[in-house]
Amino acid sequence: MTGAGVLDSVTPTQRQPVLRCEGITKAFQGVHAVNGASFDVPEGRITALIGPNGAGKTTAVNILSGAMRCDSGRELIGDTDVTNWPSHRIARLGLMRTFQLSRELGGLTVLENLLAAPAQQAGESLVNVFFRPDLVKRQERAHAERALEVLERYGLYELRDNAASDLSGGQKKLLEIARAVMASPRILLLDEPMAGVNPALIERIGSYILDLKAGGVTVLMVEHNLNVVEQICDYVIVLAEGRTLATGRLSELRENAEVVKAYLGEVIDAGSAR
Amino acid sequence: MVYYVFTLVFFLFDYFILAMGLNIQYGEAGILNFAYIGFVAIGAYFTGVFALPSSTGTGQHYILGLGLPFPINLLLGGLAAMCFAFIVALITLRRLRTDYLAIVLISLSLVLYDFCNNFVSLFNGADGLFNVPEPFAKSLHLSTNSFIPFFACVAGVISLLLWFVMSRVMRAPIGRTFRAIRDDEVAAAALGKDVFRMQLKSMLIGSFYAGIGGGLLIQFGGSFNPTAWLPGETFVVFAVLIVGGVGNNIGAFVGALLVETLLIHLPAFLPEIPGHPGLIEYFDNGVVGVVLMLMLWFRPQGIVPARLRRTASFGVGERRHSAPAVAETSVPAA
Numbered sequence: 382m383t384g385a386g387v388l389d390s391v392t393p394t395q396r397q398p399v400l401r402c403e404g405i406t407k408a409f410q411g412v413h414a415v416n417g418a419s420f421d422v423p424e425g426r427i428t429a430l431i432g433p434n435g436a437g438k439t440t441a442v443n444i445l446s447g448a449m450r451c452d453s454g455r456e457l458i459g460d461t462d463v464t465n466w467p468s469h470r471i472a473r474l475g476l477m478r479t480f481q482l483s484r485e486l487g488g489l490t491v492l493e494n495l496l497a498a499p500a501q502q503a504g505e506s507l508v509n510v511f512f513r514p515d516l517v518k519r520q521e522r523a524h525a526e527r528a529l530e531v532l533e534r535y536g537l538y539e540l541r542d543n544a545a546s547d548l549s550g551g552q553k554k555l556l557e558i559a560r561a562v563m564a565s566p567r568i569l570l571l572d573e574p575m576a577g578v579n580p581a582l583i584e585r586i587g588s589y590i591l592d593l594k595a596g597g598v599t600v601l602m603v604e605h606n607l608n609v610v611e612q613i614c615d616y617v618i619v620l621a622e623g624r625t626l627a628t629g630r631l632s633e634l635r636e637n638a639e640v641v642k643a644y645l646g647e648v649i650d651a652g653s654a655r
Numbered sequence: 656m657v658y659y660v661f662t663l664v665f666f667l668f669d670y671f672i673l674a675m676g677l678n679i680q681y682g683e684a685g686i687l688n689f690a691y692i693g694f695v696a697i698g699a700y701f702t703g704v705f706a707l708p709s710s711t712g713t714g715q716h717y718i719l720g721l722g723l724p725f726p727i728n729l730l731l732g733g734l735a736a737m738c739f740a741f742i743v744a745l746i747t748l749r750r751l752r753t754d755y756l757a758i759v760l761i762s763l764s765l766v767l768y769d770f771c772n773n774f775v776s777l778f779n780g781a782d783g784l785f786n787v788p789e790p791f792a793k794s795l796h797l798s799t800n801s802f803i804p805f806f807a808c809v810a811g812v813i814s815l816l817l818w819f820v821m822s823r824v825m826r827a828p829i830g831r832t833f834r835a836i837r838d839d840e841v842a843a844a845a846l847g848k849d850v851f852r853m854q855l856k857s858m859l860i861g862s863f864y865a866g867i868g869g870g871l872l873i874q875f876g877g878s879f880n881p882t883a884w885l886p887g888e889t890f891v892v893f894a895v896l897i898v899g900g901v902g903n904n905i906g907a908f909v910g911a912l913l914v915e916t917l918l919i920h921l922p923a924f925l926p927e928i929p930g931h932p933g934l935i936e937y938f939d940n941g942v943v944g945v946v947l948m949l950m951l952w953f954r955p956q957g958i959v960p961a962r963l964r965r966t967a968s969f970g971v972g973e974r975r976h977s978a979p980a981v982a983e984t985s986v987p988a989a
Contacts, residue, residue: 446845447844447845448841448844448845467844468841468844468845468847469844469846469847469848469849469850472844472845472846472847473847477845477846478845480841480842480845484839484841484842484845485838485839485842486834486835486838486839486842486843487838487839488834488837488838488902488961488963489831489834489835489838489963490963493831493834496828496831497828497831497832497835497843497846497848498846499847500846500847500848501847502828502832503828504827504828504829505828505829505832505853506829507824507829507856507860510823510824510827510828510829511820511823517827517828521828542963544963560846564846564847
């Protein structure tokens with residue numbers, strides 16, 4: 382059970398893939414971090430990207446978001462071939478991401494982190510700043526309204542004027558998601574959004590992700606916590622040694638011997654070894 | 656006495672402009688421009704050759720010699736520095752970041768210095784440009800003594816104008832995007848910010864300020880030569896900015912006052928210590944270095960630290976004081 386086509390055969394409601402990667406490879410000095418991974422991410426669904434450590438999940442996310450170039454393979458957003466496009470161009474197509482280790486804009490306030498998020502603002506042009514101040518002001522005001530709404534929804538409103546660098550680890554995770562949401566994404570890549578987060582917050586983040594799905598956002602999340610995957614993810618892509626090992630629903634994958642050996646089994650082994 | 660005071664005032668305003676230019680590059684966009692003084696020099700030389708008459712018969716060798724009036728020559732000098740910055744940025748900013756960029760830029764500063772020092776027909780080599788016409792001196796019948804206070808005021812007006820422009824840039828979304836890139840390039844790019852393009856903008860704005868600051872220098876003194884812009888001079892501007900407060904224009908002014916005016920130029924007016932010519936000057940550089948280290952150690956944010964939250968001050972945030980706080984543990988229905 383490998384390859385991109387599997388997903389379609391096992392999904393009861395067929396969905397158009399909004400993000401597709403075909404045979405992506407990436408080697409770091411001979412080590413193949415991603416070695417021909419192919420998968421589709423269906424539109425408007427939450428897809429989990431799981432696999433043992435070193436399977437190439439984060440590298441895949443980095444390549445998909447443009448933070449890293451791949452050696453070969455293709456990446457498509459809708460019908461657009463975006464292989465090896467730089468981050469900012471991919472982001473402008475509506476693909477936003479968060480990072481495994483939070484990358485907050487530390488010198489900015491929480492509110493400014495969100496205000497900085499929308500791409501291609503009028504006020505980023507000097508001509509507009511000096512000759513069309515009304516336009517800049519109007520847009521800025523609209524962004525501020527929206528940013529405060531997002532902050533309220535994510536429970537960060539009270540912290541809006543704090544420096545982002547002063548936030549706690551969990552708050553930074555929330556801020557990253559809020560910032561990505563502020564940029565009105567079509568596709569959201571979340572790299573371990575629950576890592577290092579307490580159970581109450583995990584539940585909260587999970588509900589935020591479900592809200593995003595309800596709003597029509599396509600989510601691809603790297604996640605180790607299988608309970609979370611079971612609860613909120615519609616589909617699962619299993620990566621192992623840089624390849625797509627299997628795709629499908631988690632319940633189906635539990636029956637897959639290869640997957641159990643590569644990932645689930647390893648987790649159980651690690652658990653029993655402790 | 657008036658001469659001394661207004662010379663100090665001039666340097667205060669000039670270094671205020673230079674520090675603001677460096678601030679938009681280093682303080683805002685995070686570009687470690689170790690070639691900053693090179694852009695100042697380009698501005699100074701071009702302001703000079705735009706003002707000077709044709710070089711034939713002047714005993715100097717230089718290009719252009721257009722005899723343009725002030726402030727047109729100054730403006731063009733600033734634009735020349737900007738053009739130079741554009742070329743430099745195209746080559747360096749695309750590929751290099753942080754320390755690597757700094758190393759390349761300081762090398763550029765050295766190369767530029769050697770080039771101008773030895774290539775006589777460009778800007779008169781080591782002798783530099785001199786006899787640059789004093790702005791308005793003829794039309795306003797200013798003597799040498801009255802020119803200095805007059806031009807210090809001109810520099811003051813220009814620096815205020817540039818301060819107004821810079822404050823607006825820093826408060827605008829473009830300033831926020833600069834700071835976003837400074838804080839985390841990867842995250843900013845993931846939000847759709849074209850890092851190269853934005854850093855290029857910051858480089859161009861800063862270099863225009865450098866060019867204007869340099870142009871004012873050559874107009875004030877009437878001459879400019881390579882001893883005025885040894886590559887180490889860049890660090891005087893860094894010292895001004897770091898002591899005053901990186902990321903803050905008021906800090907740039909305070910830094911210009913303390914470092915450039917009080918520490919560097921004021922002692923130059925002290926009487927020489929008999930038998931030790933130039934000792935004060937050398938000692939002076941040491942003092943600047945010590946002050947810089949002490950600041951970095953004890954107060955790295957500078958005397959006037961950068962303010963947090965400079966954008967989005969449209970009162971939107973303040974209107975909602977009564978909004979209910981979202982409890983930390985509340986879980987919206989899934």
